Amino acid sequence: MTDTGTHSCRAKVGLLFLRDCDRPARADCARCGRPVCGEHAVRDEKGTLCPECSTENRRLADRPAAQSVVRRRRYYGGAHYHPIYFGHHHYYSDDDFRAFDGREMIQEEHDGEWDDADAGGADDYLES
């Protein structure tokens, strides 16, 4: 296990909102180098992986630490949801294409769904 000194865990937690785990890191991911705490470390024979990287391996995707990533992908994918991120560690995983060009494209497509709606019709739903 790598000594990561005073680094904090950079695994993201949450479903509706995302934030950093921020517990003291215990190891670095063998694939992406991200520091992770004991709870978010997924260990296999080749070393320690972060939850995101562990989902690449089907055998490891069942581990509790990887489950929240799997769950997020399942829910976000169907709903085109972009959670609010309250953390500080900006990084992108291989499949986080929405963070790049695709993000704008999907956002536009998603907004377009609602363009044809009559905006004035909502007034009676709004109370102040």
Place this chain on the structure above:
Amino acid sequence: MAASAAPSVGELSQDARDVIRTKTIEGSERLRHWIDLLRELADADERLDARRNRMKRFAIGFTVALFPTAFLTAFGAAALSGVAPRAVPLVFVPGACLVVADIVFICRFLGLKRVDLSNGFRETVLPVMEALSEDVPEKGKVKLSLDVGPVVRSSNRISRQNVPSRWRKLIETVYESPWCNVVAPLADGTKLMLGIVGRATSYERHYTSRSGKWKSKTKWKALVTVTAAILPGTAGLGWDAGKVGQRASKAKAKAKDNTKIKLAAKGEGEVCRLVRRFKAKGGKAELPSVEPGEVVNMLMQLCSMLKTSAGERGQS
């Protein structure tokens, strides 16, 4: 307690046994506590459901077997009464054994039915809680009020009336149960509220058949209303009125969508409510199960209408 009918109930924790006895869960505890309790109850309920179905199959099988046995017993008794009258009582032994076994299975089935819990808590509430487990702070108290009893019971009956119709009599009975209510704090101080109300309506139709007999038929309609609401807590987190308006008008335009979005003032903040209805029709008085994905989707729809100056969107 009816737990004696199902030995596995005795192995449960005191809290779980209390829930099975009272059919209600009420309190303010950490989310981990609720998840553990509901998981324990879900496992037990699944086991008990399987056992109850087995007992039902046995009871039906033995009841069906009683008919040919009764016929054979009568035939055997008649045949033996002339030849060997002393052996006649022996002919009744298989039939008596079947009756006893049938009674035992029926009693066990009824005992297990008494400890049965409605499936909504394990099909909807538990998976939603598990999905939100990382959003709720570890020490945050979650208010939970669950009614795990059947919706069709006298205490839930809100109306019973004769409805004018072309039949001799049409009685409409409405049962309503607000069976789930959750108030949970999210990690950034935002408050999440989730309410599920089940409503079952029976239509008891009395009519005269062509042969002149009086007959009756009952049909059921069930409706589940899920209300999800979010009250932003953090300074810098608020509702994007434009997005809310767009979604509300979109929901209103779709007549079949059964969705309503409403923004209302609450204290110093504004709470946004998303209400969705799920319908079911049929011969049974069962509420339609709401997929946990649907509930999470509703919450994500609400969160997607929030605007913030503290965070940013796009990373997952």
